[in-house]
Amino acid sequence: xxxxxxxxxxxxxxxxxxxxxxxxxxxxxxxxxxxxxxxxxxxxxxxxxxxxxxxxxxxxxxxxxxxxxxxxxxxxxxxxxxxxxxxxxxxxxxxxxxxxxxxxxxxxxxxxxxxxxxxxxxxxxxxxxxxxxxxxxxxxxxxxxxxxxxxxxxxxxxxxxxxxxxxxxxxxxxxxxxxxxxxxxxxxxxxxxxxxxxxxxxxxxxxxxxxxxxxxxxxxxxxxxxxxxxxxxxxxxxxxxxxxxxxxxxxxxxxxxxxxxxxxxxxxxxxxxxxxxxxxxxxxxxxxxxxxxxxxxxxxxxxxxxxxxxxxxxxxxxxxxxxxxxxxxx
Numbered sequence: 001x002x003x004x005x006x007x008x009x010x011x012x013x014x015x016x017x018x019x020x021x022x023x024x025x026x027x028x029x030x031x032x033x034x035x036x037x038x039x040x041x042x043x044x045x046x047x048x049x050x051x052x053x054x055x056x057x058x059x060x061x062x063x064x065x066x067x068x069x070x071x072x073x074x075x076x077x078x079x080x081x082x083x084x085x086x087x088x089x090x091x092x093x094x095x096x097x098x099x100x101x102x103x104x105x106x107x108x109x110x111x112x113x114x115x116x117x118x119x120x121x122x123x124x125x126x127x128x129x130x131x132x133x134x135x136x137x138x139x140x141x142x143x144x145x146x147x148x149x150x151x152x153x154x155x156x157x158x159x160x161x162x163x164x165x166x167x168x169x170x171x172x173x174x175x176x177x178x179x180x181x182x183x184x185x186x187x188x189x190x191x192x193x194x195x196x197x198x199x200x201x202x203x204x205x206x207x208x209x210x211x212x213x214x215x216x217x218x219x220x221x222x223x224x225x226x227x228x229x230x231x232x233x234x235x236x237x238x239x240x241x242x243x244x245x246x247x248x249x250x251x252x253x254x255x256x257x258x259x260x261x262x263x264x265x266x267x268x269x270x271x272x273x274x275x276x277x278x279x280x281x282x283x284x285x286x287x288x289x290x291x292x293x294x295x296x297x298x299x300x301x302x303x304x305x306x307x308x309x310x311x312x313x314x315x316x317x318x319x320x321x322x323x324x325x326x327x328x329x330x
Contacts, residue, residue: 001030001042001043001044001045002042002044002045002072002073002196003044003045003046003047003070003071003072004031004044004045004046004047004071004072004073004074004075004192004195004196005046005047005049005061005071005073005074005075006023006024006027006046006047006048006049006075006077006188006192007024007048007049007050007051007061007074007075007076007077007151008020008021008023008024008048008049008050008051008076008077008078009021009050009051009052009053009057009077009078009079009147009148010050010052010053010103011053012053012079012102012103012147013100013101014100015079015081015175017175017176018079019079019173019175019176019179019181019184020077020078020079020173020184021050022181023077023173023181023184023185023188024048024049024050024077025048025050027046027048027185028046029045029046029048030043030044030045030046031043031044031046031189031192033189033192033193033196033197034193034197035193035197036129036132036190036193036194036197037197037199037200038197038200040197044072044196047071049061051151052103052104053102053103053147054102054103054104054106054147055102055104055106055150056104057147057151058147058150058151058154059154061074061076061151061154061155061158062154062155062157062158063158065155065158065159065162066158066161070166071166072166072196073166073167073168073192073195073196074155074166074167074168074169075168075169075170075171075188075191075192075195076148076151076152076155076168076169076170076171077170077171077173077184077188078147078148078151078170078171078172078173079172079173079174079175080144080148080172080173080174081175083172083173083174083178084174084178084179085136085137085138085174085178085179086134086136086137086138086171086172086173086174086179086184086187087137087138087139087140087171087172088130088137088138088139088140088169088170088171088172088191089140089141089142089143089148089149089152089169089170089171089172090120090121090122090123090125090139090140090141090169091118091119091120091121091140091141091142091143091152092118092119092120092121092143092149092152092153092154092155092156092157092170093113093118093142093143093145093149093153094112094113094114094115094116094117094118094119094153095110095111095112095113095145095149096108096109096110096111096112096113096145096146096149096150097109097110097144097145098145098146099145099146100146102146102147113150113153113154113157114153114154114157116153116157116160118153119153119156119157119160120141120156121156121167121168121169121273122167122272122273123167123169123273124198124199124273124274125139127198127199127201127274128194128199129194129199130191132190133187133190133191133194134183134186134187134190137187140172143170143172148170148172149170151170152168152170155168156168165272166272167195167198167272167273169191169195171187171188171191173187173188197275198270198271198272198273198274198275199273199274199275200274200275200276200277201235201274201275201276201277202235202236202242202276202277202279203233203234203235203236203276203277203278203279204233204234204235204236204240204242204245204246204249204279204281205230205231205232205233205246205278205279205280205281205319205322206231206232206233206246206249206250206258206260206280206281206282206283207231207264207280207281207282207283207326208232208258208282208283208284208285209282210303211305212305212306212327212328213303213304213305213306213327214231214303214304214305214323214326214327215231215232215293215301215302215303215304216229216230216231216301216302216303216304216313216319216323217229217230217231217232217253217295217297217298217300217301217302218230218298218299218300218301219297219298219299219316220295220297220298220299221299223297223298225316227314228314228315228316228319229313229314229315229316229319230315230316230317230319231278231280231319231322231323232249232250232253232254232295232297232298233245233246233249233250234249234252234253242260242263242279242281243260243281246258246260246281246283247259247260247283250283252296253295253296253297253298254293254294254295254301255290255294255295255296256285256286256289256290256293257285257286257287258283258284258285258286259283259284259286260281260282260283261281261282261283261284262281262282263279263280263281263282264280264281264282264325264326265280265325266278266279266280267280267318267319267321267322268318269316269317269318270317276317276318278317278318278319278322280322280326304323304327305327306327306328306329308327310323310324310329
């Protein structure tokens with residue numbers, strides 16, 4: 001069962017009530033979540049934690065991450081006393097500019113938090129679908145200079161030191177007079193679902209065979225994931241079919257015309273903020289195939305056959321599994 005952390009704060013400064021305290025204290029220990037992009041669903045374990053409004057509370061989640069605690073998503077909740085609508089924070093600023101003391105009496109006017117510089121969550125905001133979570137919620141790149149921002153920055157800094165960090169966001173909610181608890185809870189759950197089930201990006205990959213061998217290519221130094229091997233292909237453009245996407249990508253990258261054949265299935269790749277569905281389809285050269293195949297997106301192109309060792313290659317995402325399914329090992 002996957003685990004998520006939801007945190008909130010108690011009252012602070014001149015705010016006698018903090019709605020995030022009520023949210024955390026009433027959050028269930030397990031929660032059914034639905035994938036917004038498919039019909040999948042699952043039950044997750046929830047750790048709901050009330051943080052102290054001071055340096056210790058701001059650093060608690062980061063320290064636990066450093067100590068090895070693992071969650072599949074972390075959502076911090078906090079009160080924005082001047083807001084009339086919810087704001088989803090994705091940037092942890094490396095600066096304390098406290099207009100009032102925290103609950104321990106600390107009052108830092110202008111100082112760095114970790115010295116790491118501002119840290120962004122990395123969320124794919126264009127595909128996230130925040131308007132579907134709540135039409136009045138907005139993205140924000142400034143979580144303030146108080147303990148809320150300090151908590152977000154500390155958590156992001158700790159995640160930056162992990163090989164596989166969980167997605168992290170901070171949700172600022174208004175006071176209950178502007179935004180009821182049920183609405184805040186519904187929004188927080190919808191945000192968590194998108195953190196656990198990030199948007200899906202469809203990728204078309206073409207499998208060109210020569211006997212039992214398939215053509216593979218290594219991503220060039222100017223490409224994302226440089227040095228990793230894959231089947232040639234790329235993302236769908238709006239309105240494209242799998243067949244149209246793979247034909248276009250092969251012409252753009254390899255410079256010769258192919259026609260699409262049979263579908264070979266799909267495989268999944270995942271990053272903290274997006275999922276890739278690798279749709280593999282057999283392709284055939286139209287007319288004479290170039291004697292030497294080169295690519296403007298790859299710095300090496302080879303035939304991978306049954307006698308080649310799959311582990312001699314650094315594969316991109318799930319492409320190792322794709323190759324193992326396409327090429328029987330001799």
